[in-house]
Amino acid sequence: MNIVMIASECVPYAKTGGLADVVGALPVELQKLGHQVMVVMPKYSFIDGERFNLRPFLSPLGVWMGDTLEWCAVHVTDHHGLPVYFIEFDQYFNRWGLYHDADFNDYLDNPRRFGFLTRAGLQLCRDIHFAPDIVHVHDWHTALAAAYLKIWHWNDPVLGKAASVLTIHNIAYQGIYDARHYPYLGLQWINFTPDKLEDHGRINFLKGGIVYADMVNTVSPTYARETRTPEGGYGLAPYLNDKGENYIGILNGVDYNRWNPETDPMIPMRYSAKDLSGKAVCKRELQRRFSLNVDANIPIIGVVSRLVTQKGLHLLAQAIEDILNNMRVQFVILGAGEKELESFYSSLPARYPGRVGGYIGYNEELSHWIEAGADFFIMPSLSEPCGLNQMYSLKYGTLPIVRAVGGLDDTVQQYDEASAAGTGFKFWEASPRAIYYTVGWAISTFFDRREHIQQMIQTAMAQDFSWERSAGEYVRLYERAIANKQSSKG
Numbered sequence: 001m002n003i004v005m006i007a008s009e010c011v012p013y014a015k016t017g018g019l020a021d022v023v024g025a026l027p028v029e030l031q032k033l034g035h036q037v038m039v040v041m042p043k044y045s046f047i048d049g050e051r052f053n054l055r056p057f058l059s060p061l062g063v064w065m066g067d068t069l070e071w072c073a074v075h076v077t078d079h080h081g082l083p084v085y086f087i088e089f090d091q092y093f094n095r096w097g098l099y100h101d102a103d104f105n106d107y108l109d110n111p112r113r114f115g116f117l118t119r120a121g122l123q124l125c126r127d128i129h130f131a132p133d134i135v136h137v138h139d140w141h142t143a144l145a146a147a148y149l150k151i152w153h154w155n156d157p158v159l160g161k162a163a164s165v166l167t168i169h170n171i172a173y174q175g176i177y178d179a180r181h182y183p184y185l186g187l188q189w190i191n192f193t194p195d196k197l198e199d200h201g202r203i204n205f206l207k208g209g210i211v212y213a214d215m216v217n218t219v220s221p222t223y224a225r226e227t228r229t230p231e232g233g234y235g236l237a238p239y240l241n242d243k244g245e246n247y248i249g250i251l252n253g254v255d256y257n258r259w260n261p262e263t264d265p266m267i268p269m270r271y272s273a274k275d276l277s278g279k280a281v282c283k284r285e286l287q288r289r290f291s292l293n294v295d296a297n298i299p300i301i302g303v304v305s306r307l308v309t310q311k312g313l314h315l316l317a318q319a320i321e322d323i324l325n326n327m328r329v330q331f332v333i334l335g336a337g338e339k340e341l342e343s344f345y346s347s348l349p350a351r352y353p354g355r356v357g358g359y360i361g362y363n364e365e366l367s368h369w370i371e372a373g374a375d376f377f378i379m380p381s382l383s384e385p386c387g388l389n390q391m392y393s394l395k396y397g398t399l400p401i402v403r404a405v406g407g408l409d410d411t412v413q414q415y416d417e418a419s420a421a422g423t424g425f426k427f428w429e430a431s432p433r434a435i436y437y438t439v440g441w442a443i444s445t446f447f448d449r450r451e452h453i454q455q456m457i458q459t460a461m462a463q464d465f466s467w468e469r470s471a472g473e474y475v476r477l478y479e480r481a482i483a484n485k486q487s488s489k490g
């Protein structure tokens with residue numbers, strides 16, 4: 001298959017979230033399976049052209065936006081054997097950030113910026129005669145590609161056979177904008193209706209993508225189900241339900257080249273499921289580094305997270321002091337985010353000396369240390385489209401304690417006391433009480449049924465959430481998209 005991915009982010013060039021990891025990893029796996037893949041993204045001014053070996057590729061590229069013809073340039077780099085094309089258009093991408101300025105104010109022309117990126121990606125295919133079987137787009141930023149293909153390019157010699165696939169990484173971000181931007185996007189007023197692109201008088205990019213795409217997916221099966229409900233769908237549940245079987249969930253993969261205790265260069269000592277002695281060393285070093293009481297017999301619970309409400313860390317904040325006062329346990333907390341949560345969590349080490357360690361900020365090395373050195377890893381998320389940390393934790397034999405939502409529910413198997421089966425501890429209620437008792441359950445298992453913990457560690461470390469596995473599912477998704485496209489063309 002010929003596949004083009006158009007996206008606003010791609011690791012390692014530009015990243016704010018999991019979307020960038022997917023766009024960086026999935027194309028490489030697809031290429032390994034024998035497909036031809038190219039990626040198109042913006043040339044943000046902060047991308048270091050020298051470091052990433054960007055070369056001029058095509059100039060000029062003319063892109064029609066409504067009645068305006070915009071001229072941009074295209075650069076290219078080699079990304080593990082496939083091309084990533086960067087759209088250079090200073091008016092839109094010569095900015096401090098991807099989506100907002102340093103004060104977190106969204107750029108007011110975001111609909112134009114990403115509408116333009118989307119059309120530029122399609123136009124590039126035409127200019128270089130790359131006839132895609134699949135145009136795969138991500139989140140609201142590039143969702144409109146599905147609409148452009150159906151409205152304008154259905155008979156195009158290059159784009160006419162392309163089926164569209166939209167991946168939703170987080171349904172809370174939909175790209176809803178004032179209708180005054182609509183003419184620039186060039187999608188015809190006849191399509192500005194509630195069943196297509198209009199949303200209470202405004203434009204909704206993600207909804208448009210959902211309606212027009214040949215297949216839609218999100219990043220876990222449970223999140224796919226949750227988003228079909230009124231509370232989980234943020235207004236889009238009816239459109240997702242309309243897709244029927246053409247809306248599914250596929251778990252993200254993990255980059256086991258970076259997250260593997262057998263090869264991880266960042267952790268104090270490497271280890272494997274066969275020989276866990278290195279994990280004990282990692283625990284001891286973690287306790288030392290955070291001035292915790294060095295004791296192999298006290299369980300450590302790790303947190304690595306954005307400190308935001310979505311992650312449920314305000315609920316943990318309400319439970320953690322009761323936990324510390326009543327249980328033999330230590331915590332190591334790494335995160336940054338909302339000021340209130342930052343100041344709460346940064347106050348704990350002084351109040352619970354030797355029992356709580358914390359670091360406010362982003363620190364990749366520490367995140368590996370915590371995954372390796374902790375016994376448990378807690379994620380009490382309110383919602384979690386897929387989540388990566390619990391999958392890292394499994395690989396490091398650090399048992400997850402999670403709220404059973406989205407990808408957390410799909411990747412963690414509940415502990416069964418009768419058989420010692422399972423890979424972690426799950427709860428359902430979004431409350432401090434549920435966190436308190438589930439942590440208590442994990443801690444008492446640690447002290448009273450240590451052999452069960454050992455067995456769970458073995459089961460956890462044997463789980464496979466590799467990209468190889470997910471890429472196979474994406475290929476099947478593409479095949480269905482192509483079949484849908486063909487049947488809609490008659």
Ligand code: ADP
Binds near residue numbers: 017335362364367
């Ligand atoms: P989300 O994308 O919603 O933040 P995920 O679990 O999918 O949640 O991914 C979070 C990623 O960011 C993980 O790789 C995690 O290790 C990393 N991360 C989050 N906060 C920090 C931090 N303070 N320091 C280092 N890494 C962090």
